[in-house]
Amino acid sequence: MSIHAKIVDDFVANGVGFITTVPCKQLAGVIDEVEARPEIHHVPSNKEDEGMGLCAGSYMGGKRAAIIMQNTAIGVTINTLATLIQYYRMPLPMLISYRGELREPVACQVEMAVHTKALLAQLNIPTYHFHNQSDVNEFDMILKYTFMCNKPVAILTDANFWGGYGDQ
Amino acid sequence: MIRSEILKEIAPILRDQLVVCNIGIPSQELHAIDDQPTNFYMLGTMGLASSIGLGLAMAQPKPVIAIDGDGSVLTNLCTLPTIANNVTDNYILLIIDNGSYGSTGDQPTYAGKKTSLAKVAEACGCDNVVECRDVDTGRVLQEALDSKKMTVIVCKCDSGNATMPVITMDPVVIRDRFMKAVQA
Numbered sequence A: 001m002s003i004h005a006k007i008v009d010d011f012v013a014n015g016v017g018f019i020t021t022v023p024c025k026q027l028a029g030v031i032d033e034v035e036a037r038p039e040i041h042h043v044p045s046n047k048e049d050e051g052m053g054l055c056a057g058s059y060m061g062g063k064r065a066a067i068i069m070q071n072t073a074i075g076v077t078i079n080t081l082a083t084l085i086q087y088y089r090m091p092l093p094m095l096i097s098y099r100g101e102l103r104e105p106v107a108c109q110v111e112m113a114v115h116t117k118a119l120l121a122q123l124n125i126p127t128y129h130f131h132n133q134s135d136v137n138e139f140d141m142i143l144k145y146t147f148m149c150n151k152p153v154a155i156l157t158d159a160n161f162w163g164g165y166g167d168q
Numbered sequence B: 001m002i003r004s005e006i007l008k009e010i011a012p013i014l015r016d017q018l019v020v021c022n023i024g025i026p027s028q029e030l031h032a033i034d035d036q037p038t039n040f041y042m043l044g045t046m047g048l049a050s051s052i053g054l055g056l057a058m059a060q061p062k063p064v065i066a067i068d069g070d071g072s073v074l075t076n077l078c079t080l081p082t083i084a085n086n087v088t089d090n091y092i093l094l095i096i097d098n099g100s101y102g103s104t105g106d107q108p109t110y111a112g113k114k115t116s117l118a119k120v121a122e123a124c125g126c127d128n129v130v131e132c133r134d135v136d137t138g139r140v141l142q143e144a145l146d147s148k149k150m151t152v153i154v155c156k157c158d159s160g161n162a163t164m165p166v167i168t169m170d171p172v173v174i175r176d177r178f179m180k181a182v183q184a
């Protein structure tokens, strides 16, 4: 099974019925898979803080939500994470393309990569880093953990996990 | 009319609906005028009332009214294309457009100058956009509810705030109470 199908299967199995996405080249496959699944209401966002607002509304409406975005979005969403998702204690799995890591061809991406884990740690956000394809086997447990503790949880997925960026 | 006068007038309509209310003085005013478990008060995160309301409307069938401001819509302008392209007929976005940032000292917004939020919403693809005068808000809101069509209302009104207490309810209590009202 592809990692894209495995990820979306796990979302569905954990009752996630709403996913918003802001694209990244590394995420194209999983976004296609999200769009293809009838069990999931997929709404593309223009900006990640907007997307987290949609997720907060969906969760309060009784439908578990998740966001798929790039790590540059951590810079966009710190206020939303602190004053909406964390303050009102809502679960939010964040599947994050971790640009600027090993096998990254675009130098500027490294500039946010070096801040990504530090910012997530500063926010006390549980953070997992998928580097090898087999790491995807933990995704189901991470989702269960997220909905157990009602927190935003970050799953950083680097180019090596997705099979290379420039060289795929 | 200023925002608090409009909220007082439409409170009987809002009472029976799910309401997501904008950060700052709008939430304080609504809370003081007619606190209801069906009200979700934003205590932070300027700009996201329309997004939270849309997510809520998409997730469940009850009507949802997001009460937003001109300044907050300007800060999250990308919400309008998302609303336009994801038609959700139990969703009403009510923009109280007083042409100013009311919660921060009534500094003027561009919506009070050359920018028409109704025209922006139309250009973004929103199908049912109604710009109305403050005195017509109740009628327009009731018509939007009765139409069962997603509607964006831009209510042009005067700048100014009522002095209301800060909301001290815990955010998790607000959220839990609201979620129970959604499910009721």
Ligand SMILES: [Mg+2]
Residues within 6 Å of the ligand: B069, B070, B071, B096, B097, B098, B099, B100, B101, B102, B109
């Ligand atoms: Mg205003």
